[in-house]
Structures are given as C-alpha cells and as structure tokens.
Amino acid sequence: MSNPTDLQYTESHEWVRIDGDVATIGITAHAAESLSDLVFLELPESGDAVSVGESFGEIESVKAVSELKSPVAGEVAEANNGLEDALSDINEDPYGKGWMIKVKVSGAPDGLMDADAYDKFVAANA
C-alpha cells in the first residue's frame, strides 16, 4: 500500500497524524512487512511521558525485537491496549486499526518526513 499523504514519517518507520494537540502514532506498512509475524507488543500507560527519539514501547516478531521510537514529545493520552491481542491489525491496517498511542503533544514536531520523502528514504535503504 502507498503511504498516506496526510501523515508524517520517521527514519525508524513510525508514522504520526497530528490533530490539534493530539498526535496518533503507529508503525508503517514497510515496518510491519519487514518484521513479518508479530508475536508481542508492549505499549506505555496513559500518563507516561514520551520524548522525541526515545522509546515508548517495543514490538516483537519471530525475527527480532524493535524499539518503538516517539516522533513527538508529550504525555500519552491513550494507548491502543486491545492491539496487544490483535497484532494482525498492524499488518492489515497499520495506519487505521493498527494505531498504537495517542499523545498530547507539548510542541509541534519537526524533523519528520512527508509521504514522498519517506517513500524515497525506504527505496534508498532497501
């Protein structure tokens, strides 16, 4: 699938949707595909603080464990806890049902790529 143009992307393959002061974060289709069969997801709790580039959780597949890195700074407003028991949502609908956390941001994020730049980044690093 092509990467939605209304989102922004990180080099560690997270996407973020900004809506006012709430940022919704997940991992991209490319990341989900690279990880292949997902077995475990650990998300933070609401109230936990997150900072740019810092880990907010981890995702484990049969191949590897990866840190989930936050593209924004702020406080976790909500975590998609049901996702831990429905990991296939991440593979099937990474930008919709596969959302992971919603963060109340404390500043506008910067240093992120748009869909086009992210596509080029993925292609260059394939």
Next chain:
Amino acid sequence: MTYVQNTAQDQADMLAAIGMKSTDELWETIPRPCRFEGDLDVGPALTEDVLVRHMREIAKRNVAPDDHTSFLGAGTYRHFCPALVDNLVMRTEFWTAYTPYQPEASQGTLTTIYEFQSLICRITGMEVANASVYDGATAVIEGVMLALRAKRKADKVIASRGLHPDTIAVLDTYLRHLDVELILVDLVDGATPSDAVAAAAESGVAAVAFQNPNFHGVVEDVQSLCDAAHDLDGLAVVSVDPISLSVLEAPGEQGADVVCGEGTPMGNEPWYGGPGFGFMASRMSTVRQMPARIAGETTDADGKRAVVLTFQTREQHIRRTKATSNICTSQQLMALRATIWAALLGKTGFEKLGRTNLSRAHYAADKIAALPGWSLTYPERGFFKEFCVTAPVTAAEVNRRLMGEHGIIGGFDLGRLDNARSHEWLVAVTDVNSREEIDRLVAALETIK
C-alpha cells in the same frame, strides 16, 4: 555433545586465523597495572599421589555431617539422595556440557530443562518456571525485580524478617542502588503478621516477599500474606523450602505470584556451601518479566516434538542492556540432579519423604520440650522440619558441649544474629537423622542444665 580438548596445534591454527602470534596478544587491551605479573603463591606442582595425600590431610581437619550427627539447618539442609543421581549426572553428555549455542542442537539437554521446569510447576502450583537461577537468595530478589518490572510505577518492596538473613542482605544489596524503598516487617511470635504487612505502606508497593517455612522454621499463613500483598496491589513473592511442598499446600493455590527458593535440598548435598541452585516459577501473565532461560515444547519442520529455548527476547544475548535480567545461563547440572532425584522418588516417594521429615522433627521437638528447663520458643506455631527451642543455657554453650562431649553438630545459635536471643537454638531434623540419633541428642541435652 562430547567434550574434546584443543591441542597445541588447534590453538596455533586459531591464533593464525585471527592473525595473532601468541595468546598473550589476546590480553593486550588489559592495562599493565591491572595485570598480575609473577607466580601464584601455591607452591610447586605436586605429583598426583602426593597431592591427594596432601588434600586428605587438610580434609581430615573438617568436622562434617558426613561423619558426625548434625542438627544444623538455618537454610542448608541434608536429605536423602539416591546413589543413582551421582551415577547418571556423571555421564559425559551431562557432566561436561555447558550451554550449547545453538541450543536446539542439544535436544537431550533441553528436554531435561523442560522436565525440570515441569517438576517445579507441579510442586509449586504455578504456570511457568525458568531453567533455574543461581541460588535461593537471588531467586527472591529476581522475584522482586519481576514485580518491579510488572508494576512499573511502584517504588516500595515489603519484606518479612522471616526471610533468611542472607536473603534480606541480598535484597538490600540490589535495592539500595535503585529508587526503591525496602520496608522490613518484624515477626510477631515467630510469624509474619499480615496486618502489619497491610499497614506497612499505603501505595506504590511492587511486592511483598516472605518465606515459608520461615527462618525460624515456623509455617506462615501463606493465604493471608498473599491476600495482604494483593490488597496493596503488589505481587506476592513466596520463598519456599521445596521439600515442604510434599506436605504443605502449594503456594500457587494460595495466591502466590512468584514462588521461588533454594532448590539444593532436592538431589544435591550441602557440600561446602555450594554449588546449588535457585528455582523460580510464576504465571504466564508475567512470563516476559521473568529472568533466565525458559525451555518450551514445540514441533520441528517434520512435525516431531522438539524443545527450544523460548522467550529469548528477554535475554542478554538478544537485548543486551535492555535485557530483562543479566542471567543467561542456569545451574544446569544441579537442577538436573534435582530432576533425576524427583523422578526416582516419584510423587509417592516425595510425599513419604515429607511425612518422614515432619514426624521426625515433631518427635524431636516433643522430647526436647519435655526436658526440664527446655521449651519450644513458639509453641503455638506449626513447623515442618525445623523448630526453635529456648535452652536453659546459651545456645553457644549447648553447641560447645554437644561437640566436645558427644561429637554432635548442634543447631543454629540465634544469639549470633541478636545478643538478646542467645538462649534460642534453631534445630533442623530431617530424614537423614535417625530416631537413634535424635534419642542420643535428647540424652545429651538432658545433661546440659
């Protein structure tokens, strides 16, 4: 896997492959001031026969339970171990094996780990066990660390003073370097009061850790203490004597979240304080917080049963600094001894062993308490194989006279921990103490007034 030594030629080939001329080059990164230069002060090499004689002379100076009747416990206990355990563990496949990487190449070793884990789950009433940890004391702190990981915002650990003093010392060693407060709860009449546990903190409790039977041999009210832990929204970490699980209710049935302890009494000997092993079991809901190796059963590509190391993403060789714990090995040989021992005893033998310990200890306690001037320190409390008595003279004096006049190793002098308790004496009576030995002890105590 068979063990084969490297020859000098093998070593030369390996050095050549990495472009080095001698093994000394491997140590180049260690700064000179840190290196030991010179000879070790152990004297010249001896021939085998001279060396054996020399060691025997030194060994003769030991006073060991092997040739002296002993009633000393306080965390280290002797129990019957069939000769077949020694015989089987000395097979080269077991004796010299370490951790095979890739572990799946050693299906035999992994199968024994899986059997061991199953045994531990069976007797503790828990859902998952690891392949063993270093010892009982570190098993308790690992249980507490598991609770701290599971309860991320908690910063307090409540521990009973009924835990072995060495366990408390280990808890303190670890927790003092973390932002965690260790709150110790005193015993009342030899047992841990659950109301004091409940009142020890208001919030932020990760775990309540206690031991059963406790250091004084007293059987605790495990259900109440686990309930108290849960009322505080913490996990119950219960350290148990595995032999006691033959007659006492499994802690898993009483609300324990982690069951751990010193496994050495199963199939191992006290030796010189080790080696032994610690066991650790919990529920599947916290399996990812559990340290150390875990073996799991699965099927291979041909559909045949196979055993693997599983949940390895907790471990150091995969997560490095983010690992759940630094433990990436196990006390494999000692845990194997325990597994063989348990298989030889079977469920029936295990229960029989437990009842033997129970009845011998109670026989001894009744006889000692009947002696004028002697009494049980906690007469209202239940006990398994160890109990506390109050003597008419100091425990140190009792032990001195037992050894000097009768060649008997006496129980633990509680005065060593607290001067106010110098008349309290902790007596362990297990299946290795015959009725005749107990009668001899009682007769000897009768002369100590």
